[in-house]
Amino acid sequence: MSSTATKDHPQLAAIFNRDEPRVDWHDETLWWVRAKRDIAAHKLPEWELLRETASQIKNNVLSNLSTYLEQFEANAINNGIIVHWAANAEEHNKIIYTLLEKRGISRMVKSKSMLTEECHLNEYLLKQGIDVIDSDLGERIVQLAGEPPSHIVLPCIHKKKEEIGDIFHEHLGSAKGESDPKILTETARQHLREVFLTRRAALTGVNFAIAETGEFVICTNEGNADMGAHLAEIHIASMGIEKIIPERKHLGVFLRLLTRSATGQPITTYSSHFSKPQDGKEIHVVIVDNGRSIQLGREDFRNSLKCIRCGACMNTCPVYRKSGGHSYHTAVAGPIGSILAPNLDMEKYADLPFASTLCGSCSNVCPVKIDIHDQLYKWRQVIVKAGYTPKAKTLAMKGMAFTLSSPMIYRAAGKMGRFTFKYAPFAVNNGANPWYKHREMPKAPEQSFGEWYAKRKENKK
Amino acid sequence: MSSRENILAAVKANQFSQADLPGLEVLNTLTATNDDLVEKYKTIGSAGGSFVYEVAGYEAIQNILHKEFKPGVKIISGIKELSEYTYVADVKNELSHSFADVELCILWSGLGVAENGALWLTEEDMTVRVLPFIAQHLAVVISKTNLVPTMAQAYEKIGGATYGYGAFISGPSKTADIEQSLVIGAHGPRSLSVFILP
Ligand code: SF4
Numbered sequence: 001m002s003s004t005a006t007k008d009h010p011q012l013a014a015i016f017n018r019d020e021p022r023v024d025w026h027d028e029t030l031w032w033v034r035a036k037r038d039i040a041a042h043k044l045p046e047w048e049l050l051r052e053t054a055s056q057i058k059n060n061v062l063s064n065l066s067t068y069l070e071q072f073e074a075n076a077i078n079n080g081i082i083v084h085w086a087a088n089a090e091e092h093n094k095i096i097y098t099l100l101e102k103r104g105i106s107r108m109v110k111s112k113s114m115l116t117e118e119c120h121l122n123e124y125l126l127k128q129g130i131d132v133i134d135s136d137l138g139e140r141i142v143q144l145a146g147e148p149p150s151h152i153v154l155p156c157i158h159k160k161k162e163e164i165g166d167i168f169h170e171h172l173g174s175a176k177g178e179s180d181p182k183i184l185t186e187t188a189r190q191h192l193r194e195v196f197l198t199r200r201a202a203l204t205g206v207n208f209a210i211a212e213t214g215e216f217v218i219c220t221n222e223g224n225a226d227m228g229a230h231l232a233e234i235h236i237a238s239m240g241i242e243k244i245i246p247e248r249k250h251l252g253v254f255l256r257l258l259t260r261s262a263t264g265q266p267i268t269t270y271s272s273h274f275s276k277p278q279d280g281k282e283i284h285v286v287i288v289d290n291g292r293s294i295q296l297g298r299e300d301f302r303n304s305l306k307c308i309r310c311g312a313c314m315n316t317c318p319v320y321r322k323s324g325g326h327s328y329h330t331a332v333a334g335p336i337g338s339i340l341a342p343n344l345d346m347e348k349y350a351d352l353p354f355a356s357t358l359c360g361s362c363s364n365v366c367p368v369k370i371d372i373h374d375q376l377y378k379w380r381q382v383i384v385k386a387g388y389t390p391k392a393k394t395l396a397m398k399g400m401a402f403t404l405s406s407p408m409i410y411r412a413a414g415k416m417g418r419f420t421f422k423y424a425p426f427a428v429n430n431g432a433n434p435w436y437k438h439r440e441m442p443k444a445p446e447q448s449f450g451e452w453y454a455k456r457k458e459n460k461k
Numbered sequence: 462m463s464s465r466e467n468i469l470a471a472v473k474a475n476q477f478s479q480a481d482l483p484g485l486e487v488l489n490t491l492t493a494t495n496d497d498l499v500e501k502y503k504t505i506g507s508a509g510g511s512f513v514y515e516v517a518g519y520e521a522i523q524n525i526l527h528k529e530f531k532p533g534v535k536i537i538s539g540i541k542e543l544s545e546y547t548y549v550a551d552v553k554n555e556l557s558h559s560f561a562d563v564e565l566c567i568l569w570s571g572l573g574v575a576e577n578g579a580l581w582l583t584e585e586d587m588t589v590r591v592l593p594f595i596a597q598h599l600a601v602v603i604s605k606t607n608l609v610p611t612m613a614q615a616y617e618k619i620g621g622a623t624y625g626y627g628a629f630i631s632g633p634s635k636t637a638d639i640e641q642s643l644v645i646g647a648h649g650p651r652s653l654s655v656f657i658l659p
Contacts (some may be wrong), residue, residue, distance in 0.1 A: 029641055046491045058484040063480040066473040085465035137647060138638035154638070161640045181639035185647060191647055197558055223594045223634040223649030230591035231557055241472065246482060252616040253485070255629075256576075266505060266577035267612070269632050270594075270649070276625035278590055291466045297475030402618075 008351040013323035026158060033154070034315040036264025037365065044260075054253050055369040058306035061244055062296060068211040068244045075214025076285060079276045086284045089119035092288045096121065096203065096236055097128050103234065105130075105201045111218070111225035112136040113205030114152050114309060115238045115288060117331040121203075132203075133195050135224040137188050139271040144171045149226040150325025152332055153262045153311035158324050168280065184208060192224070202228030205241035206285070206310070208254060215275035216285065219258060219268040225274055237274070241292050242305040254308060257367035261310040295343045300378045304339045306368040313362035313372055319355050328352060334450045335362040335372045342379050350388035353379035489613045498575040498608040499657060506578035509632040510645050511653040519543060522602065522656045527564070529654075530598075534564035539588060540602055543567060545573075549588040557591040566596035566650075570603045572618055573655075576611040579629035580655065583617065590626050594634075599650040601630070604658045 007015075017023055061068060073083050086092035092115075100108060108125070110116065110132050122132050122143075134143045138155035142148065144167050148154030156164070166178035172186045204225045209216040216237060218225045229235040245254065251271075259265040277283040285431045296302050314320045314334030325333035330341040330349060338352035353376045356362075362372040383389060447455070462470070499515060506513040516522055519542040526543075530536065536558070538546035546567065572581035580601050584590055593599050609615050615629075634649030645651060 006533065033641070046488060049488055049491070053483050053485065053488055056480070059480040059497050060482045063477050065476050066469050069469060069472065085463070085468055087464040087467055091464060135648070136635045136638070141638065154641070156638055157641075159640075161642075164639055181642040182644050184639055185636060189646065189648060193561070196648070197561060221634070222636050222647035224647070226594045226628070227591070227648050230594065248619070248621075249485060250617040252612040253488070256612050263637070266509070267574075267631050269509075269630065269635060271579070271629040273624070273627040275623070275627070278625065287468070289464075289471070293468060293471035293475055296472060299477070302475075302477070322586065371483040 007329070009323065009327050009329070009355040010351070011328035012329060013319075013355075016324035016327055017090050017322070018292045022160075023322055023324075025160075029157065030321045033263055034365070037261055037312055037315065040264040040266065044256075050253060050257055051367055051369050054257055054308075054367060055222045055306065055398040057250050057253060058368055059243060061246060062242075062302060062305055064246075065241065065244065065296065069241060070212040072209055072214055072244055073287070075101075075212070076216075077214070078360065079214045080283070081214065081277065081278060082282060082284045084284060086286055086288045086290070087290075088290050092119045092238065092286055092290070093121050093124040095286050096238075097125060097130065099234065099236060100125075100130055101128075103200070105234075107131045107199055108133075108201040108203055109195050109199040109228045109232070110134050110139075110203045111205065111228055112139050112155070112222060113203065113238050114149075114202065114331055115205055115240055115290075117148060118290065119238075119288070121238075121394060133192075133199075135192050135195065135222075136220070136229055137185065137222060140188060140192070141167060144168075145165070147326070148331065150333065151311060151314055152309050152334075156320070158326070180380060192227075196224075196227040196231050199228065201233070201236065202232035202234070203236045203238065204229055206237050206243050208245050208251060209239055209243045209285075210246075210248050210251070211244055213275065215248075215273050216243075217255075218272050218274070219255070219270065219438065220272075221265075221269045224383055230278070232281075234282045235274070235277070238286045238288060240288050240290070242307075258308055258310055261312040261365065261367040273412070291344045295340070298343065300382075301339060301343065301375055302456060303370050304336060304343075304372075305377060307336050307340075308368055310367055311366065312365040316361045316365050317359070318357055318359065323355065328355065329417055335376065336370070339375045339379060340370065342383065346383060346386060347388050350383045351382060353377075478482070480608040482500075485613065489617065492576075492613050493609040494610045496575065496610065498610060499605050501575040501610075502539070502573060502578060502608055502655075502657070505575065506632070506655055509578045510635060510643075511578060511632045511655050513655045513656045515658065517659065518519050522600075525654075525656075526567075531656070532567055535562055536565045536567070537563055537592065537596070538567040539565055539586060540569055553588050555589075557589060560589065560592060560595045563592070563596040565598045565600060566592045567600040567602065567618040568593060570601050572615060573603045573608045574610075574612055574615050574629070575608055577631055578655075579612075579615075579631040581615065581627060581629055583622075585624065587626075593628070593630060594649045596650055598652045598654070599630070599633070600654040600656065602656045602658065 084095045134140050141156040150158045161179040168174040169176050204215045207219045320334040341349035356376045358373045360373045503513045536546040539549040570580040570582050633645050633653045634647045635645050636647040637643045
């Protein structure tokens with residue numbers, strides 16, 4: 001999105017916040033998803049042990065990643081899968097283009113993959129004259145709207161059914177004014193069935209890749225990954241290097257955590273294990289680094305690579321719920337995205353670790369126990385030290401440093417502040433003060449602590 | 462150096478000292494409950510949008526299917542005992558796309574999970590990979606002795622089996638992408654019927 005490229009999180013959030021009823025609706029919908037997660041988690045007495053086990057398995061993965069990657073590769077090749085390696089987004093996109101070009105394929109069907117969003121694959125392929133259709137319903141909706149997904153699990157959570165109705169009317173020929181989710185889903189079903197049946201290439205993401213067996217697992221509720229992959233001649237699966245788990249039996253831990261954390265479902269409708277290509281067909285796996293190995297070397301942030309992309313940290317985050325996924329201007333939004341993005345480009349994403357209240361709710365719900373809010377706090381320090389502080393914050397902090405540098409100025413500023421609160425509250429309670437957004441400013445005390453203390457001493461005498 | 466070598470070298474240089482794998486034994490014993498698995502499966506499966514029937518035998522399955530599906534629709538079965546339908550092995554060499562007009566597909570599963578209603582089917586059970594996805598409706602037959610409490614026991618049972626493809630299927634295809642309202646029947650089957658044999 002070029003229009004948002006120059007805006008930072010507060011500015012983009014301000015745009016989202018113009019429509020207050022929508023903010024409330026967005027907030028409540030995501031909180032409802034979060035509540036479903038709680039109910040699902042509380043049903044399992046072993047929930048905390050599951051989380052701890054998952055976290056430890058991922059610890060082992062990260063401490064051994066190079067070995068597991070080689071093991072996965074060897075076993076996948078043994079299974080007849082063709083393995084590619086991509087150091088960055090550009091190489092990832094090129095590999096995929098080459099695979100299509102060689103076969104003269106100009107149309108591809110894709111199922112949801114946040115990695116391809118991260119790599120901006122669709123835009124790249126479009127430029128090469130390749131038509132890509134996203135087949136996950138939510139992704140198809142945002143694709144038709146010309147937007148990126150705003151959430152990793154619920155890509156069009158920011159859209160109302162009436163807006164989706166308008167989009168479908170324009171692009172898929174549904175009746176004008178139709179907004180019934182059932183009818184709109186049926187429209188998409190018919191449209192995408194035709195797509196599945198005519199595409200020779202399918203691209204999917206990878207939820208888990210198993211070193212021990214060389215197979216990989218894809219989780220969907222709609223079955224779109226399977227429809228695409230089983231009907232196409234060539235199935236390309238894009239995976240980040242961190243998707244590895246050691247053994248097949250570990251799926252028994254992660255599949256129990258993933259959807260319970262995401263939406264409160266006990267498991268996705270389809271958990272598909274791809275081990276070998278069908279007779280006469282091809283499976284390609286593209287293993288992508290794109291900054292992940294660097295993050296692995298950042299001791300304070302490597303835990304972020306444990307993420308299984310359930311979205312729980314977004315659903316629970318008070319900032320995400322009120323600012324919308326697009327305000328994060330990165331493929332993976334929300335708390336975890338705000339840790340991953342600065343690793344890729346610290347300057348561009350310097351604002352994101354500050355888009356958090358550090359309330360810790362994200363860390364509390366994370367199924368693999370990532371210390372999300374601690375990492376956000378640590379990124380702030382790294383970013384300030386590196387000189388990339390977001391502008392609004394720099395000004396405020398400079399003002400603060402100036403005020404705090406002299407007792408006289410400090411006292412004068414305090415007096416001025418209290419005066420302002422008392423006689424000109426509109427000067428504080430307005431849109432120019434970011435603290436006022438969605439808050440009533442507190443009443444100013446009659447006297448400062450200093451004054452009170454001095455008086456108290458006096459009275460005691 | 463190729464990207465492969467570069468990536469592996471960077472990963473090797475940046476990974477920290479060995480952290481051990483945790484054991485799964487405690488978890489697995491914790492979840493080996495003595496619950497009535499059929500009851501549990503029925504409750505969870507129905508909540509996930511499946512129709513779950515406990516039946517005495519194949520005749521009962523046949524009777525239910527006769528009521529639900531009009532004669533003349535294309536039905537493919539992977540179960541020998543349901544002999545009135547096209548047997549899947551007889552059409553296995555047809556192009557996957559030719560199954561687009563299948564109304565019902567009936568398959569066998571050797572493993573079901575009570576905690577989430579999921580049924581494990583491998584390529585062998587499906588014969589044609591696309592079948593359980595492309596059919597308008599899906600029915601799965603399972604014996605009650607093949608139900609396990611949780612995914613932990615499910616993977617113990619799968620063990621080191623080899624398969625080209627396998628899937629846990631836990632209900633009809635569904636989506637909630639439009640304002641979070643649940644709609645059954647996205648791209649795959651519009652319904653899943655599960656028949657539990659003694
Ligand atoms: S960081 Fe944790 S909670 Fe957030 S998406 Fe990843 S796994 Fe889920």
